[in-house]
Amino acid sequence: MTLDRCLHRHRADNFQTIPECIYRIEEIIGEALIFYEADVLDAAALCRIFKEHEIDCVIHFVGLKCVGESWDIPLQYYQTNIGGTMTLLEAMKQHGVHNLVFSSSCTVYGDPQYLPVDEAHPTGACTNPYGRSKHINELILKDFYAANKDWNIVMLRYFNPVGAHTSGKIGEDPQGVPNNLMPYVAQVAVGRRSHLNIFGDDYDTHDGTGVRDYIHVVDLGKGHVAAIKALENSCGCKVYNLGTGHGYSVLDVVAEFRRTSGRDVAYRITERRDGDVAATYSCPSAAARELGWTAVHGLSDMCAHMWKFQSLNPTGYRSPSVANGHTPVTDGETVTDDAEALTVTDARRRECTRRQASAAARLPRQPIETTGESVTNDDGARKGGRPLLTTAHRTSAYGAK
Numbered sequence: 001m002t003l004d005r006c007l008h009r010h011r012a013d014n015f016q017t018i019p020e021c022i023y024r025i026e027e028i029i030g031e032a033l034i035f036y037e038a039d040v041l042d043a044a045a046l047c048r049i050f051k052e053h054e055i056d057c058v059i060h061f062v063g064l065k066c067v068g069e070s071w072d073i074p075l076q077y078y079q080t081n082i083g084g085t086m087t088l089l090e091a092m093k094q095h096g097v098h099n100l101v102f103s104s105s106c107t108v109y110g111d112p113q114y115l116p117v118d119e120a121h122p123t124g125a126c127t128n129p130y131g132r133s134k135h136i137n138e139l140i141l142k143d144f145y146a147a148n149k150d151w152n153i154v155m156l157r158y159f160n161p162v163g164a165h166t167s168g169k170i171g172e173d174p175q176g177v178p179n180n181l182m183p184y185v186a187q188v189a190v191g192r193r194s195h196l197n198i199f200g201d202d203y204d205t206h207d208g209t210g211v212r213d214y215i216h217v218v219d220l221g222k223g224h225v226a227a228i229k230a231l232e233n234s235c236g237c238k239v240y241n242l243g244t245g246h247g248y249s250v251l252d253v254v255a256e257f258r259r260t261s262g263r264d265v266a267y268r269i270t271e272r273r274d275g276d277v278a279a280t281y282s283c284p285s286a287a288a289r290e291l292g293w294t295a296v297h298g299l300s301d302m303c304a305h306m307w308k309f310q311s312l313n314p315t316g317y318r319s320p321s322v323a324n325g326h327t328p329v330t331d332g333e334t335v336t337d338d339a340e341a342l343t344v345t346d347a348r349r350r351e352c353t354r355r356q357a358s359a360a361a362r363l364p365r366q367p368i369e370t371t372g373e374s375v376t377n378d379d380g381a382r383k384g385g386r387p388l389l390t391t392a393h394r395t396s397a398y399g400a401k
């Protein structure tokens with residue numbers, strides 16, 4: 001899913017950064033990546049991918065995901081998030097691929113009626129179009145399964161994904177002002193922003209600030225691997241929470257980030273944000289019982305790995321070269337050394353391009369060309385024999401968060 005985010009975010013404004021992100025993923029997994037650039041609403045493009053590979057299952061990460069933005073452009077949210085699912089289901093159906101993992105969200109629970117929230121909690125009282133698009137997707141998938149019992153569908157309700165890969169090589173790199181808490185905190189710590197605005201300290205929580213169930217992205221990724229195993233065992237249609245079961249307040253996160261980074265995180269208390277709930281955290285026991293999956297990383301790891309990525313890449317994947325005179329905002333020799341190791345040099349770009357070309361040459365055909373001007377999209381299929389995963393998503397001039 002990190003791949004999805006990297007491609008999504010950088011495609012619109014700076015194509016040059018895409019190979020760097022992919023290059024880093026290749027370093028981590030030790031394989032060349034094959035990815036397609038295509039629109040999830042482009043049925044022909046999707047069909048071509050299915051024709052060119054023998055695909056076992058699809059992880060459907062596609063989606064616009066900014067709560068605030070979804071009020072401004074609801075039609076784009078419904079078109080991308082729901083239309084994309086319909087197009088993908090049709091393509092899968094046509095090509096006999098009947099195994100799907102879908103990225104849902106705890107947002108489908110709305111303001112929780114009880115805590116911790118389990119999968120039996122009522123859904124649908126969503127507070128924004130983004131949330132409604134996730135809920136409608138769940139309803140569509142349930143109806144679709146009722147008519148297609150030979151399918152296996154796992155819907156994963158993510159709580160609040162944060163952190164970065166433990167290597168610090170890949171992580172969240174929001175364009176513009178971050179909408180979510182953790183990347184904002186990281187950017188304050190690294191000196192890109194002066195202070196965090198905390199949206200309200202008068203909630204009915206232990207310190208008055210909002211409480212969430214933050215989950216490390218590596219744990220989240222492993223949850224998907226567990227879901228794929230369930231598909232292989234013909235699980236039918238299932239829904240699982242992916243969370244830790246622990247709630248932390250905004251001030252808890254700030255304190256932990258200060259501790260792990262050794263940096264100050266200045267903040268101001270401001271008004272509540274529209275649509276925020278006081279507290280939500282998961283009951284993750286169904287995933288433990290049925291998928292054999294449990295989150296292992298706590299808040300300390302989430303902050304430490306987030307900080308590692310942020311400090312090694314102060315301005316994300318656009319971080320200028322240390323070798324070319326940029327001084328990272330971080331201190332400490334190890335960080336500087338690693339930053340140099342991760343710096344994008346011309347030589348590495350050439351090597352990256354060579355590896356990409358070499359990987360592409362092993363494809364039966366060339367990657368799909370995109371259509372349209374302001375809308376570009378990325379599909380990815382790992383290669384190394386049979387592609388196991390296909391991710392597909394669509395971005396627009398607005399992009400994701």
Ligand SMILES: CC(=O)N[C@H]1[C@@H](OP(=O)(O)OP(=O)(O)OC[C@H]2O[C@@H](n3ccc(=O)[nH]c3=O)[C@H](O)[C@@H]2O)O[C@H](CO)[C@H](O)[C@@H]1O
Pocket residue numbers: 065067105106107127128130131159160161179180181182184196197198199200209210211212250273275276277
């Ligand atoms: C209701 C809803 O749709 N929630 C979505 C939103 O979760 P959340 O709104 O829970 O995530 P978030 O990271 O935006 O906010 C977490 C907590 O931090 C607070 N906060 C956040 C930013 C900031 O600058 N200052 C501040 O105080 C915020 O009020 C909340 O109490 O985004 C997530 C993406 O990761 C998921 O998509 C969730 O489904």
